[in-house]
Amino acid sequence: MSVEGLIILLVVGAVAGWLAGVLMKGKGFGLVPNIVIGIVGAFVGNYVMGLLNIAIGGGIVGSIINATIGAVILLFLINVIKKATK
Template identity: 40%
Template sequence: MGEAGIGWLAAIIIGGVAGWIASILMKANTGIFFNIILGVIGAAVASFLFGLLGISFGGWLGYLVAGIIGACILVGIVRAVKN
């Protein structure tokens, strides 16, 4: 989160929005707290994975995109483990 150049409060807000968008895209029925967790952890996961490929996200918009992608990945993993 520090590498994106945003603060903790902004990370929580953007993470919540990213998790909410991901829950809509993945048709996951999650609450606001889980959306925030999905978005923040998802952004970290996506940033790491894309960093391995040499792709970096920066700023608020980049953090949002990474959060959405990462949260979708996390929802997919949870669904795969459940089934």
């Protein structure tokens, strides 16, 4: 992976993690964890969208939307697990 690709991955992850935290009403964890959640969310989003046969356009906007959907799913699951362990 090139340096440019890594920077784009981090920016998409950061934006997706931040958006997911906003959409989930403050369930984010801060900048660095949100980047990680956004990056992992991109994989989750790709997997879920593939299962549902839904294609969101290409490019950086499509990547951000896809990663945000995956990050929201991931944050939801994390919050369910946190509530179950209390």
